[in-house]
Amino acid sequence: MKIRYLKIAFVAVVLLTLIFSASFFGCKKEEAAAGGGMQVKTYTNAADITIGFSLWTMQFTFFQNLEKGVKDACADFGFKYIMIDQNSDATKMVQDMNALVGQKVSGIVSTPVDPGAIGPAVENARNNGIPVVCADIGKSGPVNALLISDNFKGGQLAAEFLDGKIKDPAKQLAVGNCLPQWTYARQRGEGFLSKALELTYNVGANIIVQNPSAEGGYDTMQQILSAVPDVSGVFFVSGREAVGAAQAIQAAGKDIWVVGYNGDPEEFQAIKDGILDATILQEPYYIGYRSVEILKEILMDGKFYENVEVPVDVKLVTPENMDQIAADILEKTGNSAFPAE
Amino acid sequence: MDEMKFKRTKQNLGAFWGNFGLPLIFIIIVIVFSAANPSFATSYNLLSNLGFASYVGIAAIGMTFVIMTRNFDISIGSMLALVAVLGSSFIPRIGGVLGVISTILISCFLGFVNGIFVTKLRIPAFITTLGMLFIFRSLAYIYTNNVPVYISDRFWLYIGNGKLFGVLPFPILLMAVCYGAAYLLLRNSPVGRYIIAVGTNSRAAALSGINVDNIKILVFTLLGFFVGVASIVNSANLGAANPGLMGQNYEFQVITAVVLGGTALSGGNGSLGGSLVAALIVTFLGNGMGLMQVNSYWQLVATGLVMIFAVSLNKLKFYLLGQGEF
Numbered sequence: 270m271k272i273r274y275l276k277i278a279f280v281a282v283v284l285l286t287l288i289f290s291a292s293f294f295g296c297k298k299e300e301a302a303a304g305g306g307m308q309v310k311t312y313t314n315a316a317d318i319t320i321g322f323s324l325w326t327m328q329f330t331f332f333q334n335l336e337k338g339v340k341d342a343c344a345d346f347g348f349k350y351i352m353i354d355q356n357s358d359a360t361k362m363v364q365d366m367n368a369l370v371g372q373k374v375s376g377i378v379s380t381p382v383d384p385g386a387i388g389p390a391v392e393n394a395r396n397n398g399i400p401v402v403c404a405d406i407g408k409s410g411p412v413n414a415l416l417i418s419d420n421f422k423g424g425q426l427a428a429e430f431l432d433g434k435i436k437d438p439a440k441q442l443a444v445g446n447c448l449p450q451w452t453y454a455r456q457r458g459e460g461f462l463s464k465a466l467e468l469t470y471n472v473g474a475n476i477i478v479q480n481p482s483a484e485g486g487y488d489t490m491q492q493i494l495s496a497v498p499d500v501s502g503v504f505f506v507s508g509r510e511a512v513g514a515a516q517a518i519q520a521a522g523k524d525i526w527v528v529g530y531n532g533d534p535e536e537f538q539a540i541k542d543g544i545l546d547a548t549i550l551q552e553p554y555y556i557g558y559r560s561v562e563i564l565k566e567i568l569m570d571g572k573f574y575e576n577v578e579v580p581v582d583v584k585l586v587t588p589e590n591m592d593q594i595a596a597d598i599l600e601k602t603g604n605s606a607f608p609a610e
Numbered sequence: 611m612d613e614m615k616f617k618r619t620k621q622n623l624g625a626f627w628g629n630f631g632l633p634l635i636f637i638i639i640v641i642v643f644s645a646a647n648p649s650f651a652t653s654y655n656l657l658s659n660l661g662f663a664s665y666v667g668i669a670a671i672g673m674t675f676v677i678m679t680r681n682f683d684i685s686i687g688s689m690l691a692l693v694a695v696l697g698s699s700f701i702p703r704i705g706g707v708l709g710v711i712s713t714i715l716i717s718c719f720l721g722f723v724n725g726i727f728v729t730k731l732r733i734p735a736f737i738t739t740l741g742m743l744f745i746f747r748s749l750a751y752i753y754t755n756n757v758p759v760y761i762s763d764r765f766w767l768y769i770g771n772g773k774l775f776g777v778l779p780f781p782i783l784l785m786a787v788c789y790g791a792a793y794l795l796l797r798n799s800p801v802g803r804y805i806i807a808v809g810t811n812s813r814a815a816a817l818s819g820i821n822v823d824n825i826k827i828l829v830f831t832l833l834g835f836f837v838g839v840a841s842i843v844n845s846a847n848l849g850a851a852n853p854g855l856m857g858q859n860y861e862f863q864v865i866t867a868v869v870l871g872g873t874a875l876s877g878g879n880g881s882l883g884g885s886l887v888a889a890l891i892v893t894f895l896g897n898g899m900g901l902m903q904v905n906s907y908w909q910l911v912a913t914g915l916v917m918i919f920a921v922s923l924n925k926l927k928f929y930l931l932g933q934g935e936f
Contacts, residue, residue, distance in 0.1 A: 326906075327905075327906060351901075351903065352903065353900045353901075353903075354900075354905075354906035356906050356909075358858065358859075359848055359852065359855045359856065360662075360665060360844060360847065360848070361896070363847050363848060364658075364659075364662050364893075364896075364897065365900060367658045367662075368649075368655060368658070368897055368900060368901060370654070371649055371652055371654040371655035371658060372649040372655075372901065373649070382855070383758075383848065383850070383852055383855045385758040385760060385848075385849075385850040385852060386758070386848030386849055386850045386852060386855070387849075388849040388850070389767065389770075389771050389846075389847065389848070389849040390847075393771075409760065409849065409850065410849070448756050448757075449755070449756065449757050450756065450757050450758050450852075479756075
């Protein structure tokens with residue numbers, strides 16, 4: 270009996286190995302012949318174009334506004350539009366990208382929950398002649414275009430703002446940074462550090478927020494206060510963390526300038542309440558809209574985009590210009606810049 | 611006489627539902643989504659979904675064995691992330707083939723450790739694997755400093771993305787082989803009978819000479835093996851092993867598939883075929899609703915409702931068979 274099972278197992282393993290080897294090495298030849306680059310079908314009629322959008326999550330206002338930009342652009346150009354929500358799940362992100370390929374969409378816009386994990390899915394789409402534009406966050410491997418906020422400039426704006434308020438390079442600054450894998454968001458910290466160095470400030474602490482949330486910002490601010498008790502200004506490279514940090518400063522009864530990044534509703538509210546001093550505003554609506562514009566250029570005008578990084582401008586939001594900026598956001602997106610009541 | 615006839619009809623219905631209930635639900639889901647969206651029924655989409663179903667389906671085999679012995683393992687999501695980052699980080703030094711083998715060996719070892727804690731230290735499986743959930747995830751963070759490991763090895767990537775002769779996704783074949791081997795183990799080998807005996811009544815099994823602890827350690831190790839295979843498929847799909855994002859809520863997806871598939875939480879009774887069909891239901895349901903642009907929050911509500919409905923129908927089966935109340 271045992272020998273019979275061993276025989277079955279042996280035959281199964283041999284068959285599996287043969288099939289696998291034949292297929293694996295067969296595939297090698299095919300891919301080598303395909304080479305680099307991609308063939309994109311061009312269209313003359315906008316109504317024939319379908320744009321697929323794979324979105325990180327609809328949970329945050331940033332992504333809601335980005336989605337509005339993609340949707341409005343599709344409506345303006347006369348494209349059909351399909352959106353699939355990744356639900357913050359990297360595996361679902363890949364599954365959704367493949368589903369869009371299966372639906373034979375003409376082009377894909379993606380805001381990847383895990384930019385490091387989107388490479389094979391993008392490759393599959395591009396092998397099927399579907400151009401891919403990443404709208405913010407990042408990418409791995411070649412895409413047609415990546416639209417990304419000018420994060421380095423945003424960091425510099427934050428340092429300039431703190432310098433304008435503190436006006437004394439002898440005072441200490443600090444950074445609440447993001448995790449190393451967020452390659453593009455890390456540029457915010459780099460921009461800040463470079464400008465602070467140029468302005469001859471000393472950055473006494475540069476601590477990574479391990480838990481990206483308001484609580485994480487609160488904890489990190491407490492660590493900064495322990496490391497640099499006389500800190501005068503801090504820059505947190507993400508919005509919710511900045512609000513958490515501002516609350517930690519308030520709880521400690523300190524008078525420290527705080528700048529955030531993103532322009533989240535919580536930040537607008539915190540600036541209004543006088544807890545947060547400023548933030549760097551990203552333009553998600555524009556990023557979404559421009560992503561579709563780029564796909565239009567590829568699909569209808571035959572324009573060549575290969576791994577192009579398109580920087581998107583950022584703005585400083587302070588109590589002085591906050592109302593005007595909030596009004597602009599409301600007009601464009603239909604979403605209030607402030608949290609829903 | 612009429613009562614006898616009624617009873618027999620009930621039993622026939624129960625037996626029919628037990629054998630064909632879940633496949634029927636699966637077929638209905640496929641028909642409804644195919645009618646609603648022509649893109650759903652394309653061979654590309656169906657094969658792609660079958661491939662993705664392997665992510666849950668492969669680990670569901672091991673979880674079926676574990677639940678059949680009246681245990682649980684809620685550490686598998688963290689285990690998946692840990693073995694993926696470990697195995698993929700070895701690739702530059704030992705190559706893809708040895709990387710795959712070492713990933714599976716490590717995951718077997720982690721499953722074995724879970725089994726030792728549950729059996730030899732008599733710590734309940736829920737507590738042991740809850741603790742391991744934190745330990746495995748933290749070790750993955752510590753080992754990588756929370757930086758994803760990018761995978762470029764062709765062999766490794768082929769396991770998740772390769773297509774046999776350019777058509778059939780390789781994970782489907784892998785899942786089929788795993789289910790075939792597990793079926794032989796469960797139904798045609800003494801070990802399978804021991805697993806069923808331990809789950810049905812571990813005391814009686816011990817009295818009849820079965821080493822209950824060894825069987826429990828074996829099923830945890832087997833679960834580790836299947837999680838290792840799933841981790842390779844998943845990290846190959848993603849092209850990277852991310853210590854924080856991989857395997858989030860994985861344990862619940864796998865346990866859901868196993869329970870939905872008809873494996874009794876009270877042990878003893880389990881169905882590998884049921885777990886497979888349930889994994890397909892969960893995957894195709896998500897894909898179909900996504901293609902139909904159903905709001906993601908409503909998708910979760912619908913998934914929950916379908917699961918409750920399917921489990922209720924499972925109870926109906928036992929009622930019809932005269933093995934319980936409805």
